[in-house]
Amino acid sequence: MKISPSSYPKKIEGQDSKTRDLGDEILAYDRVRGKVHVLNGTARRIYTLCDGSQTVGEIADQLTRQYDVDADTALSDLIATIERLVQLGLVEILP
């Protein structure tokens, strides 16, 4: 699924996954693949904001305000990160 500014990304939480926030990083354990993904820095922040209630555009606005980055760069970096999180099975795009 193509991710656009109007997409609603949401963390996937279920029996096959476990996430734990350590404060400085998030550990996301994929039981099926037997892998632990480590999300730190901006990836941790983005993952936390993917709660299904905000669009990609709204999240990008937040990041623009929070970090010293222009809106276009924030949006393209955000979409790339969410695509990666989707590939890893950590985030889904709500229909």
Next chain:
Amino acid sequence: MERARLPVEVKTHFKILGLELSISGPAECIDPVSFAYRAFVCDRPSRAAAWVAWGDDGVETDRGNFPAVAGLAAPVQFYPRFLDRLYDGIGDFALIHAAVVVRAGEAVLLAAPSGHGKSTLALELARRGWTLFSDDFAPIGMDTGTVFPFPRAVGIVPGSPATPRPFAEAAAISTHEVFGKRLVDASAVADTATLSTAPARVSHVFLLEGDLLPTPRLELSCPRSEAQRLEQRLAAVRGLRIAERISQGSLDAISIESEQGSHVTEELNRIALDPAVVFSVKRWSRRATWDGGAACTPVSRRETAQQLARELLNRRPGGRLMDRYGGDTVSLVVDLAATLRSARCWRVEPGALGLTADKIEEAAAVGP
């Protein structure tokens, strides 16, 4: 060993971290355990599901029997089985191999394998006014993330020059010995006001690391009477080298390493199963020598959790903790890391005891 030779049978009941455990057998088996764990003694448990006994044919437990080993004293066979049953029965706590001291309601873990100075350092900090929770076991509640006191008697190597004085004096007159360590009731030595029963939040974890060995060593502990025979077996294995033999009270620990390029695992495993081997420990670093400078460097919570998990005492397959995780060790490590969410973690290169304690106090003064 003939049961008829043993003295009168004794029974003791414990409640340890929620586990009700009863032991019975001759006094020589029961007394050291009862002394070490006397803070946990209770009246007859409501349901004694777990038990360990010295029976007609050796150690018997509610989960299986272990035939007596000829020539090996009954207490030396009994105590490890008691520990195994204890570890296997604890499911709500990660039983980390670490000493714990507390100040202002915040707990500091000192984690290391055996022989790397946990007890000595914890006693030094207790001498400096820290509350002693435990010198060896740090039970962290998997649901609460707090560490609970484990008021077991402290084990002290007799004659060790580094042991702080009041504890060394108590060890010199102690009549209870387990695995080469004299058992001392810390509450009888330290100011009783420094002992506590309430759990505490983990604020700092210190991983004590000795100098790395060029090649890992396997340390086999056996009764002194058996050490020479075991050394002869080991000496006959091509590619093995006996690095040293260390006295541990009534036991000797034979430290061995394989010569570069040698693959002696199978033969070594056979020897490690020799009935005279009471326990074996793999070592990657040297024991604490308490000299030179000391240093603390920060380390991530994730790395810390991985290292603590390696030294987790109750992670054996079939134990209650691993049952809770369906045998999934990775899931356990992820949860363990989460319990450290508020902790600062450090790697410590120990030096002289006083300097090492100074460094730890300095680092522990930094808030989470």
